Amino acid sequence: DKLVSGMVANGYEQAFAERTFSQLEGFGSYGFPESHAASFALIAYASSWLKCHHPDVFCAALLNAQPMGFYAPAQIVRDARDHGVEIRPVCVNASRWDCTLEPAHDESRFAVRLGLRMVKGIANCHVATLIAARANHPFTSVDDLWRRAGIPTAALVQMAEADAFLPSLKLARRDALWAIKALRDEALPLFAAVANRSDQPVSELQEPVVALKPLTGGGEVVEDYTHLGLSLRSHPVAYLRDELRHQKIIPCDQLMSARDGKFLETAGIVLVRQRPGSAKGVMFITIEDETGIANLVIWPNLYEKQRRIILSSGMIAVYGQVQREGEVVHLIAHRLADMSAALASIGGREAVFPISRGHGDGAKSGGGSDPRETLGRAPRDIFVPDRHIDGIKVKTRDFR
CATH class of the missing domain: 1.10.150 (DNA polymerase; domain 1)
Known part of the structure; x- marks a missing residue:
């Protein structure tokens, strides 16, 4: 009565107001319940408050609750250190x-x-x-x-x-x-x-x-990732920075500050791959180097052309165009290159780098409507069967 009478009072026809209410009533029988929305909002607010005011407690709690969530322990620790913990x-x-x-x-x-x-x-x-x-x-x-x-x-x-x-x-x-x-x-x-x-x-x-x-510095980092899933020494990509600079590959923090529309190339360890069903085949990838993270957008045609690199690489280099909307920055990928071999070289071994993937890693667990994406094994076993099994493996969190 409140909705219909209010709409009529505001100039809408009675039949239109009743039809609108019927549609809302139908959605209410299966849509998001108000109680769920309220509880989720409370959890999100409480988590944000805790991370803002007590990042040390927040970090320890997340690590003790593993396995869970979107990010692996290495990313949780890196973010905490970036916030002074x-x-x-x-x-x-x-x-x-x-x-x-x-x-x-x-x-x-x-x-x-x-x-x-x-x-x-x-x-x-x-x-x-x-x-x-x-x-x-x-x-x-x-x-x-x-x-x-x-x-x-x-x-x-x-x-x-x-x-x-x-x-x-x-x-x-x-x-x-x-x-x-x-x-x-x-x-x-x-x-x-x-x-x-x-x-x-x-x-x-x-x-x-x-x-x-x-051990060399790179070898220590390799062993840390192998047996702990993270390292407090240095970021793996830091050992490749001179080589990347020689190839005119910029750090992620420079990408995030670049102007809109600029073409450039960056590289990093793959953290997360997402290809939600509502994105019409678009994939979103998050990469990380020693300076921070960068977000990539992979259009469907590029995904089909370079699918193997996208799903199997522990580290990738990407050339593309910066898309900036305020503080939100993405790199629209035009070309990708697998840099897993360079990542493996920091420890002096010919093996994949053992980076921990999260539970949302679509390249690890599969998902989506594409039957090729129902992966029962790790990408290394599917795409590169000749790689050693005693090396470092980057575990990303992928949703596809």
Whole structure:
């Protein structure tokens, strides 16, 4: 009555007003319920407020809720650091299972300590045993941790590969792995008996000190991504910047500040691929380098021409035209190139770079009406079957 009488009072015909109400009534039986809209608005507002005022808490909460959401942990951590949050590495003496908050130099916020849950393959039960054994008495060496915690050496290897011995024990990744090689799952009876009668740990073996060749900076980043899914050292693309600059490929931040209509070329790791059903075949890709992110628009004809590169590349270079609408900037792609080989080269290996993809990665999980997009395997297995399986793989979040 309120709608119809109000429309009539404003000059609309009675029949038109009743027909309008009938259409709204029909939509109301299956459309968005008001309660759903209200609850979603509240969640969106609360999340935005938390990210604005407490980005440290927001970052830790998102990492502890994985797997979830649109972005992978590497992007969550990068965004938090861009907003001034200090991120501290995984540590055998400081990390718990979940990511935690620690006092920071800036008293207005906390630092986020990455939890051992970030270490790929490690079991929760082994971490719980380690934390209980650690209590208020930090571990002093690999041998001390192994003897007191009593967890399998395989778990120690997983933590060493994630560089968890470096922050407190000052033991680099290779040195920690070398020390673990001398251990086994059960102590030798004689040494175990001596250790039980002494406050000081007794080494299982007395080996000469070996100076191992350190990994290159790029190699460290490769190992970080392989075993943690992210790196606090440097962005992978930073190691390729000189080469990209020589090819006149600009960073993403320069793209985002370029004038409307300008043609240029940029490159980055593929984070997200989306091809929503309502977009009439248009694909949207988000890429990232050490300076930030850039958003690409791929028209259907280009998608068909370069489909293999679009769906299988861990890193791409794109030449196109800038489209600017206020603060919203896109690059309309005209030409794409696969740069996965260059990305793999930063660690000195001929293998794909292991970048974590999100759960929305259409190139990983498939989706859409195109039967070619129902992918039961990772893109590497479909398009490039001869690549090594021990390398780095970029996991993007794709919606198609």
